[in-house]
Amino acid sequence: MTRNETLLRLQKNRHVIDVRPQLVQVIGSICTVALFVGNICIYMRVQNNNSTTIDPRSYFNLHTDQGPLTLSQKLMEIKLDCSEIKSIYDLEKCYPNRLVRELGDSCLLVETWNDVQRCMTGRFTKEPLKHYQIHILGERNSGTKFVMRELQRCFPRFQFGVKVHRDFVRAKHFFQPIVAGDFKTNILIVVFRDPVEWVAAMREKPYHSPNHILKFENQSGAIVPLPWKEFVTRAWTTKRSEFDKKLVLEDRVKETMRGDICRERFAFHEVLPCRYDNTTSSIPDSRIRGFEPIYEMRRDGSGEPFDNILEMRSDKIVNLLLEMSMMMDLGGYMAVRYEDLLREGTKSLLTQVATMVGMDNVPEHCSASGPQANRIGRRKIPIELRQWVQTHSVTKTERLLGYLD
Template sequence: MPRFFPIDIHSSKTPNIGEFFVFGERNSGTNFADALLRNNFPQLSASANDRMAKHGFRYGWKHGFPQMIAAPDTTLAVVMFRDPERWVQSMHRQPWHGAKHLRELTFSDFLAAPWQSIVDEKNFGITSGADPRAYAELQWDRHPLTGARFDNILQLRNAKSAGFLSLKNRFSNVIFARYEDVANAPAEFINMIGQTYALTARAKFVSVDQQRGRKSDGKFVRHVYDDLTQTDRDFIWSGLDTKQEEILGYIP
């Protein structure tokens, strides 16, 4: 049986978990992790998800910089990361909320393009196309302090990862995990969470076989990506914060 290795775990002395929330960039397995926890911990099935409620997102936009109004000790924060090479390939294939022109670029041009997102779905609280905010630039993907656009998707990752890592200073109970580890050992992931946070999982493990963890999206089929060219790989790693990637476990 494979052993699950999280990046980092923080647990209060007497965890009293009443809900969880999953954070992480797009295409990093957040929906997969969310579905795993809902399927296997019945007591957490009513936790807030990534759908905007009447008064907004409960803990902020899960793909954004930390912006929750509070981080209760009873909330378990689950933070997901993904291998940077596969992540940028997945973002090129499906750049959720990315501006239209980004979707038309070759992979190499996509890597180097200034990042821009748009408000393109009702889940941002825009219910009508007549709303002047509809299809305007999504400010949550700009630098949270300066308001500047990121020079490229790699700079976006550097900043977002720093924001996600800061959650250990905000929540008393938080686990940082790599998508690859969770996907390869989902039952071990659930067992580890149960043991660490004193949560009782279902007697029989319930897997997640649907795309994005949703039946409406159909059965999950793993996408096979082409090998990166050396030029693209060099560009990616020259733009990444390597000290941060080492913390995430993507540099041995």
């Protein structure tokens, strides 16, 4: 090989060697830009979440890899018998590492309605945020519509950075799953009603509980109630639908834990039926919306029904009053009694809500509804029904609401 040929080959090799660092540098620059853009996107997403309200139901879908933390799932996980939760102390025993709220030394005892108002009601964030969602929750026939109308009238949609609407992770009447996440823009207003008046109202209109109706009139769809004794003693359950039976035959029950198969994001063992297909009961078309069966089951993971409506009510009080206020990272919480609003008017309610969203006073256009004491106790309730409810109600949970003292 001549000297010139050797030099030419060396130059070619040198050219190849020189290009490699440049390529590495270019690739590195591209990766750096991509990482920077990615971080910017993440930052903007976080900032957006901090400045706007979040639909809590989205958390249920975002956490499907591990699933939302529901009471029944947690009980199965830790193998403890916590099915008899009736007080805040039971909650602390069963969920020692899950409570997100400490009540302080002045609230070591939370056993009465005054304790609940003093220790568990108010805004939980130190500084008011720009936007809030207010969610109205409560059992059927408890006055949730009345409360929602009052709040929506005084806080029009987003006019004051506040959106008032029903529902939370599930529809407003049902057990709410305990979902991990930041809910500081979410305020819960939970409405309760005297157990005697509530049971009597449920007997007349047992929404989503058609197995507790004697019959629907064929043409009008009017409800013919069950005799009161049969209503209060009949197990809080109905039959599985053909859709449910097919899930069992196809070994797909575990799939319902994702929350996208059964009604209201329930799992198979949490509700009857999982999905309604008109095979469990005959409901007139005009009544399906309000009376499609959604029977919530015991929350111990057993898949067994409540023995009666009062057992279901007691667990609902635990869920909406104790679990929601103590185990969810909320922006605020307030429990109200329907009778108090009728007896005293809604000024106190509106004032407390305004305080929770960071306002000095209620909006100028807002005028509270006055007392409507004439609406209390209008329903004719058989004395035997009244006595039965008073005797069979769960005292611990009712005392938290100031009932049956």
